[in-house]
Amino acid sequence: MIELQSLSKWYGEVIGLNNVTATIGDGMTGLVGPNGAGKSTLMGLATGQLLPSMGRIRVFGQRSWNNPAVLSTIGYCPEGDPFWMNLSGRQFVSFLAKCSGMSFRARRKSVEDVIELTGMTAHAGRAIKGYSKGMRQRIKVAQALVHGPKLLILDEPFTGADPVGRHELGHLFRSLADQGVNILISSHVLHEVEALTNEILMIDHGRIVAHGDLHSVRRALHDRPHAIRVRLDEPRRLAAPLAAVEFVTGLKISGSDSLLIETPVPEQVFEQLPDLILREGLVVREISAADESLEALFGYLTQRSA
Amino acid sequence: MGPILALFGFTIRQTLVTRKVWLTILILAAPCALLLLIRAFEPSTRQAQTLWEMYHVPAHFFLMSALVPLVCVVHGAALIGADIEARTITYLTTRRMRRATVLIVKYVATAVVLALLCDVAMVGLHFCALGGRDLTSVIAHSEYSGWDPTGDLGCYLLVLPLAVVGFLAIFSLIGLVYSRPLALSVVYLIIVELILSNLPLKARMYTLSHQLRVTLAGAIPRLTRLYELPADLREEMYLPGETALVEVLGIVVVALALAALMVTVRELMPAKMSRE
Numbered sequence: 001m002i003e004l005q006s007l008s009k010w011y012g013e014v015i016g017l018n019n020v021t022a023t024i025g026d027g028m029t030g031l032v033g034p035n036g037a038g039k040s041t042l043m044g045l046a047t048g049q050l051l052p053s054m055g056r057i058r059v060f061g062q063r064s065w066n067n068p069a070v071l072s073t074i075g076y077c078p079e080g081d082p083f084w085m086n087l088s089g090r091q092f093v094s095f096l097a098k099c100s101g102m103s104f105r106a107r108r109k110s111v112e113d114v115i116e117l118t119g120m121t122a123h124a125g126r127a128i129k130g131y132s133k134g135m136r137q138r139i140k141v142a143q144a145l146v147h148g149p150k151l152l153i154l155d156e157p158f159t160g161a162d163p164v165g166r167h168e169l170g171h172l173f174r175s176l177a178d179q180g181v182n183i184l185i186s187s188h189v190l191h192e193v194e195a196l197t198n199e200i201l202m203i204d205h206g207r208i209v210a211h212g213d214l215h216s217v218r219r220a221l222h223d224r225p226h227a228i229r230v231r232l233d234e235p236r237r238l239a240a241p242l243a244a245v246e247f248v249t250g251l252k253i254s255g256s257d258s259l260l261i262e263t264p265v266p267e268q269v270f271e272q273l274p275d276l277i278l279r280e281g282l283v284v285r286e287i288s289a290a291d292e293s294l295e296a297l298f299g300y301l302t303q304r305s306a
Numbered sequence: 307m308g309p310i311l312a313l314f315g316f317t318i319r320q321t322l323v324t325r326k327v328w329l330t331i332l333i334l335a336a337p338c339a340l341l342l343l344i345r346a347f348e349p350s351t352r353q354a355q356t357l358w359e360m361y362h363v364p365a366h367f368f369l370m371s372a373l374v375p376l377v378c379v380v381h382g383a384a385l386i387g388a389d390i391e392a393r394t395i396t397y398l399t400t401r402r403m404r405r406a407t408v409l410i411v412k413y414v415a416t417a418v419v420l421a422l423l424c425d426v427a428m429v430g431l432h433f434c435a436l437g438g439r440d441l442t443s444v445i446a447h448s449e450y451s452g453w454d455p456t457g458d459l460g461c462y463l464l465v466l467p468l469a470v471v472g473f474l475a476i477f478s479l480i481g482l483v484y485s486r487p488l489a490l491s492v493v494y495l496i497i498v499e500l501i502l503s504n505l506p507l508k509a510r511m512y513t514l515s516h517q518l519r520v521t522l523a524g525a526i527p528r529l530t531r532l533y534e535l536p537a538d539l540r541e542e543m544y545l546p547g548e549t550a551l552v553e554v555l556g557i558v559v560v561a562l563a564l565a566a567l568m569v570t571v572r573e574l575m576p577a578k579m580s581r582e
Contacts, residue, residue, distance in 0.1 A: 047400050050573050066570060072402045082393035086323055098312030099401040143397070 001026050001151060001182050002046055006055035009041050009206075016041035018206035019055070024184060028177040030193030031186040032298065033203040039186040040079055042203070043155050046184070047076045059151065072100060075149030077140045079156045085129035089120055089139040092128060093146050100147035107146075114142040119168055133160025141169065145176075152176065154185040158192050170196055190298055202298060209298075225249050225262040228269060231286040232277075235259035241276050245269065257285075309403050310411050317415035326384070330377050330420070334427035337364035337373070341434035354448035361435045361455065362532055365462055366522065369431060371515055374424055374466060375473045375495050381416050382477025383487035385409070386569065395574045405574070406566035409478070413562065417474050421467035428466055432459045453528070461525040465518060472514045472554050473499075475561035482568045514557055517550035524550075 002024040009016040017038045031039050044050035045057045048064035048071060057064070064070045084092065093115060097107045115124045118138040123131065128139065137160055144152055154173070158166045173196055177183050187193045193200065194214065202210040202217075210217045232238060235253045242248050242261060247269055250262030263269045266289065277284055321327060341364060386409060389395035398408045436455055445453050480494060481487035503515035510516045523529045 044575065047396075049396060049399065049575055051571075066405050068402045068404060071400050074400060076396070076400045078393065078396045080393060082396055084320065084392070084394055086320075095312060095316055096397055096401065099309045099398065099403065101308045101402045103308075 001060065002184065003058040003061075004042075004055070005057075007045065007052055007057055008054040009038075009045060009050060010053050015206045017045070017203075020203075020206070020208055021055075022201065022208055022211055024201060025199075026182050027199060028173065028183040028185065028197040030197050030200045031184055031203070032190055032193050032200055033186075033188065033209075035188055037188075037203045038206040039188075039203060040155055041206075043076075043153050043184070043186060047071070047074060047153055072147065073150045075144035075147065075152045077137075077144040077152070077154045077157050079159070081136060083128045083136065086127060088125050088127055089131070089135070089142070090115060090124040092139060093124075093143045096143045097146045102147060110146050110148070114145045117145065117172060118142040119165075134162050134165040137161050137169070138165065141172070149181070151182045151184070154183065156186055156188070158187060158189065166192065204298075225264050226266040226289065228261040228263065228266055228273075229286070229288050230259045230261065230273070230284060231257055232259065232282050232284045233257060234282060237280050238276065238282055241280065245272060245276075309401060310407065313398070313403065313408065313411045314415045317412045318419055321381070321416055321419045326380055327419075327423075329380060330423060333373050333377055333380075334369070334423055335430070337368050338427070338430045338434045340364060340368075341431065345434070352444060354445040354450040354453070357436070357439070357441070357444060358450050358453060359532070361432070361458070362526075362529060364435070365428065365431055365458075366519075366529065366532065369424070369427065370462070370466060370469055370518065370522070372500070373427075374469045375477075375499055375515075377420060377424070378470060378473035378477050379488065379491040379495055381420060382474045383481040383491050385412055385416060385474075385478045385481055386574065387481045387487055390574050390576060393576065399574060405569045409566055409569045410562065413474065413478055413565075417467075417471050420474065421470045424466040424470055425463050428459065428462045450528075458526055461522065465522045465525070468521065468551070468554055469514075469518050472518065472558050472561075475558045475565070476514060479561045479565040479568075482565050482572070514554065517553045517557065520550040521554060 004020050004022045004024075007017055007020045015038075020042075031042065033039050041050065045052060046059055046064060048066060051065060059070050060073060062070045064074070087095070090111065094107065094111045097111055102110065112121075115121055118141050120135065120138050120142060123135055124139075128136065131139065137157055141154070141157055144154070152173075157169060157173075161169060170192070173183055173185065177197075183197075185193065185196065198214040199212070200210065200214055200217070201208060230238060233256075235256070235258060238259055239251045239253060242251060242259075247263045247265045248261055249264065250260075252260040252262075254260060261269060270287075273287065341360065344360065386395065389398065395408075399405055403411075432455065441455065445451055476494070477487075477491045480491045484490045498513055499515045503510045503513035503519075
């Protein structure tokens with residue numbers, strides 16, 4: 001879907017992207033990284049807003065820069081508040097639908113459909129300048145969807161949305177992905193992306209630090225022990241027998257109800273844990289892989305690439 | 307054609323609803339205000355020459371040579387710049403239009419609005435200068451007996467849009483060249499179009515003001531007598547009998563081609579945004 005080949009982008013002495021080679025496949029991919037990592041640069045290059053300093057980028061096999069054929073297959077939801085503030089939400093979406101070359105009948109139906117999909121029907125007649133942050137995000141998503149793109153590029157679409165809005169937008173993106181729309185979604189809030197997709201492209205300081213399925217990326221980090229969190233009332237009673245287990249490389253008790261187990265082979269520990277818990281007669285409230293989360297993974301990877 | 311027509315209509319609408327349009331109207335109405343002021347103090351001028359100058363000095367030197375370029379500075383510098391600043395250019399350049407098309411369509415739409423406003427201002431100026439006067443008796447036995455103000459108005463109504471088209475193209479180009487387009491446009495306007503174009507140098511041939519002056523004087527030959535200039539200098543300044551329509555359109559084509567090239571090969575994003 002998107003091919004990056006030795007792609008670099010710099011702004012004077014500041015590096016936006018640094019010699020990146022990757023292929024972003026079909027489906028939904030989360031583009032994650034801290035602020036300034038190069039996410040918007042990558043999206044700018046994919047949508048033909050920016051020119052590569054070196055290397056090349058292809059979307060559906062073609063250059064996107066000044067290429068209406070490719071651009072008409074992309075729906076782009078930019079970051080921030082780029083609006084003609086005097087327009088109403090409906091006028092905004094309708095104008096951009098016209099700019100996509102949609103016929104009058106197709107446009108009329110599509111505009112109302114996407115306004116409804118994004119939950120903006122009640123507010124579509126109002127001027128954008130009176131919109132809340134969350135409404136602005138929704139109307140930006142609506143304009144990105146209105147021409148029925150094959151690829152949606154969403155730059156921080158959850159920023160400013162309230163929890164209900166985040167949930168609804170997340171639900172919308174998942175259902176679009178289920179319908180076959182390819183999505184590249186960026187966020188610096190990792191759990192937002194984690195809740196949507198396991199396919200991630202993680203970047204930091206303009207470099208790709210991980211790419212692929214979230215769990216396989218984690219498995220590939222052999223040199224980093226996995227962490228398992230057990231929530232129970234008497235963590236010290238479980239820590240004692242665990243210290244004798246061969247594969248356990250570290251134990252950390254935090255607070256009065258949490259035990260963190262470090263191990264390079266979590267499968268073995270998961271196998272032995274129930275026996276130990278039963279033997280000690282403990283009541284366990286939760287066992288979870290503490291570092292399978294995107295947040296933890298990002299911490300490891302950026303530490304390694306630094 | 308759909309996206310082009312949509313952007314054309316949208317640009318016209320946006321040009322008419324922004325605050326800039328009020329500034330434009332204010333600038334273009336200045337000659338009318340001046341003429342009304344003069345008429346308030348001098349209500350019954352009986353000299354043909356005074357009337358003739360009251361008409362052509364504001365129209366030629368004030369409206370066409372100073373105010374129209376000024377209005378084009380205001381609109382040309384922001385033609386694409388306003389959308390870059392507001393980052394709304396992102397939407398236009400990710401739709402089914404080439405980047406150069408976006409520029410040209412916005413240029414044409416803005417030029418249409420400005421040309422209409424300038425022509426309305428000229429009609430206003432015509433009536434403020436001559437309305438309600440018994441012109442026939444004043445000019446009948448003077449050296450201005452052949453003066454046809456309606457014909458002159460027609461010439462201005464054709465040349466003013468030409469001035470808009472030319473100046474807007476130049477200032478749109480400047481708007482893309484430099485990050486502070488307004489300052490550079492004003493400097494260009496003063497040095498090139500107001501000073502250089504009036505100097506007895508060959509270089510003035512390359513100024514739009516000179517070419518417009520030649521075109522206007524070709525249509526209204528008596529205009530060359532607006533100021534008491536030596537005959538040889540007058541001929542140099544006005545090139546009587548000639549029209550510079552081709553030169554003006556040439557300037558427009560070159561400026562627009564360069565501007566189109568610039569938007570095609572250059573990124574149109576504020577640096578702070580593109581760096582995330």
